Amino acid sequence: MSKTDFRIERILHAYVDGELDAQTKSRILIQMENDESARARACELQRTKEWVKFSFEGEKAPTRALPGINWRLRHASPFQIAASLLIAVLAFGAGWGGHSLRGNTLPPIALGTASTGAPHVILHISDADETRFVEVLDRTRQILQQYRNTDAQIEVVANSGGLDFMRTASSHHVDSIKRLIAHYDNVRFIACSRGLGKLRELGLDARVISGVDAHAPAADHLIERLTEGWTYIRI
Structure with a gap:
C-alpha cells in the first residue's frame, strides 16, 4: 500500500x-x-x-x-x-469469502474446507423482512438442487429480526422449514441463542420451530464457520 x-x-x-x-x-x-x-x-x-x-x-x-x-x-x-x-x-x-446477495443471480460459491471439496455455505438473515426470507428459502432450495448428490452443507443463520422466521409464534414459514429439514440432511436452520434469550427477558415466546438449532450465539457460530472457510451470503 x-x-x-x-x-x-x-x-x-x-x-x-x-x-x-x-x-x-x-x-x-x-x-x-x-x-x-x-x-x-x-x-x-x-x-x-x-x-x-x-x-x-x-x-x-x-x-x-x-x-x-x-x-x-x-x-x-x-x-x-x-x-x-x-x-x-x-x-x-474486508471481503474474505463474503457476498451480499441481491437479484436473481447466485454468486459463485467458494469451496469449503472439507476434504471432499463440496461447497459449504451460510445464508444469514437479520431482518424481519418477509421478502428477504422468501429469498433465503428460494436460495437454499436452489443451492441444494445445484449441488445434489454431493457433500455440500448449507446453514441458514438468523439473529435479531430474522429470529421472527424461526419462532413458532411469529413465523409464516413453519411448514417450509420443516420440509427442508426433513428432506435434506445437509441443511441446518440456526437461531441465535443470545437473541432468543433477550426475547424471553422481554416476556415474548422464544420457542423455535422443531428441528431448528438454538444452542449457540449467531456471532460465535458465524466466526467459527468463517475461519473454517465457509462461504458467507447475507440476504
Missing part, C-alpha cells in the same frame, strides 16, 4: 468512526462521489464496524484468566483479547 493509499485508508476509518471535522468530512464525501473504490471501501469498513458491535453486544470482559492460556494472553487487556478474537470478523468485513 502506497503512502497515499494508507492516508486515504486512515481518513476512511476516521470517517466511519465519526471522527472527522466538518471540512474534512465534506472533502471525503466529495471524493467518494467521484471514486467508486473509495465508496466501496467505506461500505466495507462500516460493515466491519457493525459486525464488531454485533459480535460483542452485551458481552463483558472475563473476571479471571482462563487455564492453559500463555503468559502474554493472560496479561493482555480485555480489548486486546477481543481484538484478537475478531480477526475472523474483520477479515470477513
Whole structure:
C-alpha cells in the first residue's frame, strides 16, 4: 500500500468512526462521489464496524484468566483479547469469502474446507423482512438442487429480526422449514441463542420451530464457520 493509499485508508476509518471535522468530512464525501473504490471501501469498513458491535453486544470482559492460556494472553487487556478474537470478523468485513446477495443471480460459491471439496455455505438473515426470507428459502432450495448428490452443507443463520422466521409464534414459514429439514440432511436452520434469550427477558415466546438449532450465539457460530472457510451470503 502506497503512502497515499494508507492516508486515504486512515481518513476512511476516521470517517466511519465519526471522527472527522466538518471540512474534512465534506472533502471525503466529495471524493467518494467521484471514486467508486473509495465508496466501496467505506461500505466495507462500516460493515466491519457493525459486525464488531454485533459480535460483542452485551458481552463483558472475563473476571479471571482462563487455564492453559500463555503468559502474554493472560496479561493482555480485555480489548486486546477481543481484538484478537475478531480477526475472523474483520477479515470477513474486508471481503474474505463474503457476498451480499441481491437479484436473481447466485454468486459463485467458494469451496469449503472439507476434504471432499463440496461447497459449504451460510445464508444469514437479520431482518424481519418477509421478502428477504422468501429469498433465503428460494436460495437454499436452489443451492441444494445445484449441488445434489454431493457433500455440500448449507446453514441458514438468523439473529435479531430474522429470529421472527424461526419462532413458532411469529413465523409464516413453519411448514417450509420443516420440509427442508426433513428432506435434506445437509441443511441446518440456526437461531441465535443470545437473541432468543433477550426475547424471553422481554416476556415474548422464544420457542423455535422443531428441528431448528438454538444452542449457540449467531456471532460465535458465524466466526467459527468463517475461519473454517465457509462461504458467507447475507440476504
